[in-house]
Amino acid sequence: MSAPEIAKGLAGVYLDYSRISKVFEDTNTLTYYGYPVQDLAEKCRFEDVAYLLWHGELPTSEQRAAFIAEERAQRTVPPALFDVIRQCRATSSHPMDVVRTAISFLGARDENWGDNSPEANLKKSIRLFAHLPMIVAADHRIRKGLELIAPRDDLDYADNFFHMYFGKVPEPEVVRCFDASLTFYAEHGFNASTFTARTIISSLSDIYSAVTGAIGSLKGPLHGGANEAVMHMLLEIDSPEKAQQWIDDALSGKEKKLIMGFGHRVYRNGDSRVPHMTRYFHDLAKVKGGEKWVEIENILSTTMTEKKGIHPNLDFPVGPAYYMMGFDIPVFTPIFVMSRITGWTAHIMEQLEANKLMRPLSLYNGPDQRIVP
Secondary structure, eight states: OOOOOOOGGGTTOOOOOOOEEETTTTTTTTEEETTTHHHHHOOOOOHHHHHHHHSOOOOOOOHHHHHHHHHHHTTOOOOHHHHHHHHTTTTTOOOHHHHHHHHHHHHOOTTTTTTTHHHHHHHHHHHHHHHHHHHHHHHHHHHTTTOOOOOTSSHHHHHHHHHHHHHHHHOOHHHHHHHHHHHHSOOOSOOOHHHHHHHTTTOOOOOOHHHHHHHHHHHHTTTTTTTHHOOOOOOOOOSSSHHHHHHHHHHHSSEEEEEOOOOOOOOSSSSSSSSHHHHHHHHHHHHHOHHHHHHHHHHHHHHHHHHHOOOOOHHHHHHHHHHHOOOOOOGHHHHHHHHHHHHHHHHHHHHHOOOOOOOOOOOOOOOOOOOOO
């Protein structure tokens, strides 16, 4: 009997059915419930995309109004949460640690944490969606020694986040770029963090535990933390005049440099989200005077594509876009959480519809059975 084949990283393994998203290979397009993500970014605001991921259809005008009213009514977080954030700050923790702890704290306060009915989990999902911008903004302002800014119920999701984080809403090009990035980051199949969330909920745990685990997975530099790594790389290069030599040295192996923001497990001919996010990034650069980041990225992407046939992924344009918006680099991945909370919770609810406990096998390669001396 031949030994079973090991699929390292579960590459190529189909675990279950999902109707939430798919990359159509013939068009190389990521879709949410069949809608191309680039069209959603162009024609919808992120609130519409959140509704789509939870309901399977875009909202009617009446449904949209009701959903927006519900989300805005949930924006105020428990005051005790700010004390938790301050305690985390005392240990100089990463903002992702703060976000993870905050979600766990909210779960511990929820008297209905164990209710896994679709209705209860949808309400919790909307509440987490509404709370996360406040959590991320409050952590930033506490770190900077600034006064907290209360949410406003007359602003859209993206605008309100800028208001709570910076105290003002920026130019329309900035908000448009940010809102599009949230749509592009919202969902991407059984990636590491989503698989983590589905694994946790498969034991009939609770939505807070599943989201907390997903945040821990997203924190890693091979997953959500890649957008931070991209910006550190660009800051190291610093100028277009140095970019070509930097990438040539990295590719030749003369210097041990990590080239971040390239390649993807799913896409073979380039990440379908990148051209559209790059366009928003370029529009933003014109407003913010960030043309040098555009030039550096053009040099890196052209060289990588021509010499290695490896294309940029979404993190490549998002990193410098967030930097030009004024966000501290460690906040890039918490912003990812603000977006991906929609995809995670959609998958959590889908997993519970036809649940089976995750229990994969491992192929033993240790010592034979032996006697204890």
